[in-house]
Amino acid sequence: MSENKKKKYGQSIDPQKLYFLPLGGSEEFGINLNLYAYQGKWLAIDIGIGFASHRYPGVDIVVPDPTFIEERKDSLVGLVVTHAHEDHVGAVAHLWPRLRCPIYCTAFTAIILQNKMADLGVEGADIRIVNTDSTIYDLAPFNLEFAAVAHSIPQTAAVLIRTDVGNIVHSADWNLDPQPVIDDGTVEAPFRKIGGEGVLAYIGDSTNAQHKGRAGSETLVAEGLKNEFAKQKGRIIITLFASNIGRMQSVMRAAQECGRSVCVLGRSLINMNAAARQVGYLNDLPSIISEERAEHLPSDQIVYVVTGSQGEGRAALARISRGDHPALSLSRGDSVIFSSKAIPGNERDINDLKSLIVASGAKVVDHHSSDEVLHVSGHPSRDELKDMYEWTRPEIVIPVHGERLQLQAQSDWARECKVPQTLVPLNGSLIEFSEQQARIIDTIPTGILAVTPSGLIPGTHRSLTQRRKLQYEGVIFISIVVDRRGHLADEPQMSTHGLIDPTFKDELEIIEDMEEEINDIIVDMSVDDRSDDNFIAEEVRIGIRKLATMTFRIRPRVFVHVSRV
Ligand SMILES: [Zn+2]
Ligand SMILES: [Zn+2]
Structure with a gap:
């Protein structure tokens, strides 16, 4: 990010106002990374991984680009990890070294996180275990309380954020399993309590917002x-x-x-x-x-x-x-x-x-063939969301954790449930709260980093864009040796990827035709043109690309190397 842009994004934030900014997880499942800002300080909630889409060939896992908060890490008062699912904790070990703030999570989440950090050789993290027993954690200017919720992994916590200018309920993932088999399930009291004090915004899980009824038990x-x-x-x-x-x-x-x-x-x-x-x-x-x-x-x-x-x-x-x-x-x-x-x-x-x-x-x-209940979801369906809105009575619902489809579904449902305002964010939407209103005042650049064996690389890295092109277009390499006067000193050499199978004889002939074409292109050149290696390479590249496009009906990449003896 350029120095200019940094200034611009810094300027749009008023220290007297409260902000919410999702850097990931609000346009997809995975890569959750949520931020809050108030009085010049920042609070982060969750940093998760996502599965790489077909846009990133050869990459399995991606993490959110943390650049924006990395540039403000001195003002970052803490990172809360709500639970130990990969889409919430999976990228912490990868990105914490760039942030180096205290981490707050429950005991089970801490063990999973410590194991991940040990696997990656990350040392020195300050992990503070939190309880869901109505203890208040002072991360000034944010006061945090953790509320136990039922989910498909132990010790999941929602975050109740209290500030001078309003309270936020950030639920992360949850459901209302009436009879969980471990832990105590979702405890209603803290949600009702903060609801009584007044909640500016409820921000949370949209995964199953299209589903009616309840998740089950x-x-x-x-x-x-x-x-x-x-x-x-x-x-x-x-x-x-x-x-x-x-x-x-x-x-x-x-x-x-x-x-x-x-x-x-x-x-x-x-x-x-x-x-x-x-x-x-x-x-x-x-x-x-x-x-x-x-x-x-x-x-x-x-x-x-x-x-x-x-x-x-x-x-x-x-x-x-x-x-x-x-x-x-x-x-x-x-x-x-x-x-x-x-x-x-x-x-x-x-x-x-x-x-x-x-x-x-x-x-x-499986659930198709069996009469038995073999699985229930860990995420809230509509009746459960409705209960949560009734407990917390928010002025505004901001759906996160899902694709546009699920986010819009939660927004529509919240309005049906008579929540006064809803706002569907995108990754990078900088949301300002003022006078019981929320509005998007800016868009912060976001992106992904790909996890590769040699480390993290930006999703825009040339290796990835080239890989994407190559898998659809194929590639031709040509090697030409000319003498001092620019005459061919040897037969041109050509190899291809993704275009022909050399065990098919007539396909091999295509290559022979192309090698002949290279010959013709060079023979037809003037003495002057032949003295310039770059000119020879470019003429051959254009000629062969044209011929290959006609032959294969796709436009392969052509690379030409000229050497002179
Ligand atoms: Zn989860
Ligand atoms: Zn999740």
Whole structure:
């Protein structure tokens, strides 16, 4: 960002007013990064990863570009991490070294975060464990209280932000599970209390804002799993989100009930289980057995819990289904239970995985084929959002955490629920609160950074834009050697990528024709032109690009190197 722009963005912020600024997560699922500003100070909530779209070939994971807040890091009073899902905590270890502020989160989230920091070799982070017991944390000029909410991972907290000019409820992800299987669920009192004091804005989860009704309860899933397990005679293989510790507990109880031992396959599940036990979850259950012991148990005495419910190619379930997992391969009589739902965009991969499973002779049990409840969402449906609006009575609802579709759905629903004002932000919308009103006063530049083996690179990095072009257009490399007078000293050499298959003879002939064309182009040049290597390269590039475009009906990239002997 240029010095000029920095000044401009700084100027639009009045220290006497309160601001909200999402840098990520308000146009997509993932890369959540939310900021608040007041009295010259900044507060950050969550820094998560996202899955790279097809626009970034060769990249799996992206993180939000933190440049704007990095430039103001001396005024950053803290980073709150609401829970340990990847879209909220996943990028903290990558980006905290650029911010170096204190981090506030619950104990379970802290363990997950510490493990991530250790993996990346990040040291020196000041992580402060918070409680959801109505303690007030003074991050002047922000007063924070953390409220326990039900979600599909332990110890999730909503953030109640109190300032001199108004209160904000920043909920992050939650639902109103009436009977959660771990933790106490969403505690109503703190929301009602701040609602009584007056809430300027409610800012939160839009994931399921299009869905009517309620998310349901993990207790129903626990029942469903018990019933489903009881129906199975052969081996049970079950896949779920590794971080859903409550679900893991339900699987282990269901296994115990029908006399089966549990074996866990997949690194993220093993790590998550260890973290859960460290803070006191799952400890009253039988221990998990080793792969070796599992192998020798009869089919009706074993449950394998495996990673890979989203069809991830490198996860345990995909490897098991392909027959290349050392501990388990599928056979007739096995049942693979999906205790999960597709994250939007993963449907194709999951279908391919299920086809592989069926081809091995095993059976797929999922929400289509089973009469049992095998999964509930961790996000609020409309009736739950309505309850939250009634508890907190906000002047304004600002939907975040979703694509435009889900954000607009929450906005429309909030208006139906008689919330006086709603405002749908985009990433970078600088929202100013004044006199019970919110308006977008500026747009701050945002973007993504791609996580690559050699570090973080901007989404606009030339390597990525070139990669994107190459995958659709193909490429031709030409090498020409000329003598002092500019005559060809050898046959021109040409190689292509993404255009021909040399095992097809007539396609090889295309290359020969092009090499002849290069010859002709050079022979036709004047003595003067031939003395200039750059001119030769450019003439050949233009000529071959034209011919290739006619031949292949796409416009490949052409690179020409001329050397003189
Ligand atoms: Zn979450
Ligand atoms: Zn989330």
